[in-house]
Amino acid sequence: MRSEGGSSNDLSGEVAGPVFQAGRIDGGIHVHMGAAPASGPAEPPFDAEALGQELRDAARTWRARFSQVDFVNLPRMPMLSDGEAVLRAARRAGVHGDRPLRGQGMAPGILASLLRPLFETWHTQAVPLDEDTVDRVPQGTLVSFEAEAQCANPPELPPAELTGNIARDPHLSFRVGERRVLVRFDPVWLTTSTAGGTLWNAAEEPVLFAGLGTVVRAAGGDRRPLVLSALVFGQPQTAAQAEWDYFTGQTLRSPAGLSDDDFRNEWSGSGQRARQKGVDAVESLTVGLFFDEDRVEPGQIDREVLARLLRVIPEHRRDLGVAIASVCHPQLYASGVRAVDLAAHLLAREPALWKTFTIPGLAAVLKETNLAVCAVSGLRPEQAGDLDDVLREEFEAYVGGVERDDGLWLHREVFPGHDRYRVVGAGLRLCYSEGDLAYGRIDQDDWDREPARWRTTGLFQDVAWEEDEARSAADEAEAAELLAGLYAVPDDPEADPEPGRDR
16 A cells, blocks of 8 residues: 555554554644454453452462472561471571571581471461462462472572573473463572582473472463462472381381382372272271361360261261370380381271371371370261361361271370260260269369350250260279279288388
8 A cells, every 4th residue: 555655554464453654744633443343252350359269269288298308598488377487497407597508517408307397297378389370370479389390590509699580590490281480599598509409400301399489470471471489499209218218217117008108298299199998898987087286275176076077977877976185195205216107007007097197297297296186986988088178178277087996006095095975966965984973074063064065056956964884884893993902801811911010
């Protein structure tokens, strides 16, 4: 097309929609254009509040079992709910948090070893990066990641100062679906020289990394990557590594029934699999549910468990016993006995127990947590799984469960010996024995107050005391044996009943 002045329209065919090009304009020009017709249905307006709620619902407790902790950004740890624990570990290791880790001798390596079990029992909430969230997380969101990543611009020794240009600074790179993710980090917070070597390996071929980071630039358009600032990352431990650690340092004989699956890394995507359901032929089982005792108030475990039992199990199938106690077995504190050995004896059996723990996972809990246990009897295997799901989703003090078998010596020592409650249909029975009354373990105030307290919850149609006849019989037998010992006649009539006293 030619204008009258002889100039050509250089944009013709290059820009969508009408284009006006003028070689010369004398005076003013006014152009009015109507809106182009929509090519498709209008997108709904952006709802930031709804997105925020979706991301809060997507957030999960982040935990990791590392074989190696490569990077910890100490100055930014206070922003995390569990960050103070990292700073305490740093002080214990002799690390100065206001100075780069490089040049602090052995202290950073000691810190890395202290952090490995710590990250297994964290309660920090983060949004997992997956195909549903990677394009939606806004700037400032705390996210968790696990991916085969490559390292661009691996750090030299000593590390150079950052330029602020991610294309020239060290960073990890991986994909989540079609979206590229970049994780930038300051190499002065690498824990050891081994960590630097791992990053150089990752420059050659992908290495599996897991960690936490904050979103510093949200994904945009079709090609703009999501950029994170790393808080912590390292390599997840494999089942083979965990099994080797167990067998090379045993302090108790291995129990029967150990399997490779008992050592998998349940916090790693590569090690996740469905919980074990136990033997199909089992009609009912007793399950021990473990809780972080420091995160609950008195009586809270009772209320939380009973309320969820009513939701999970239909009324016509309820005939359940519930018992609660602290885990305080002397072996847990015996010198030289490792937590991983105790975990193996709690979890291993042939045939396999129903359980939600792995041996390394329970070992970390035993080392770092004061535990209470609730034993629930009369569950079917699928009901145990449903109860685990709802507790894990709704009660943050819950850490997992395992089927109880009184044929295992450590189960007899750890789990409570008798029921505190029975749930029958829509009713609650408060269990007692004659010994409880005789020895004052239940007084008149308790007798009146406890049923009234449970009635006010509205959970049960009726609440009443119920004698545990088997326990009463055991109490009577124990009392009879004690009395017989007190009034027994010596076998030898000449024996001096009070040695040292003149006859």
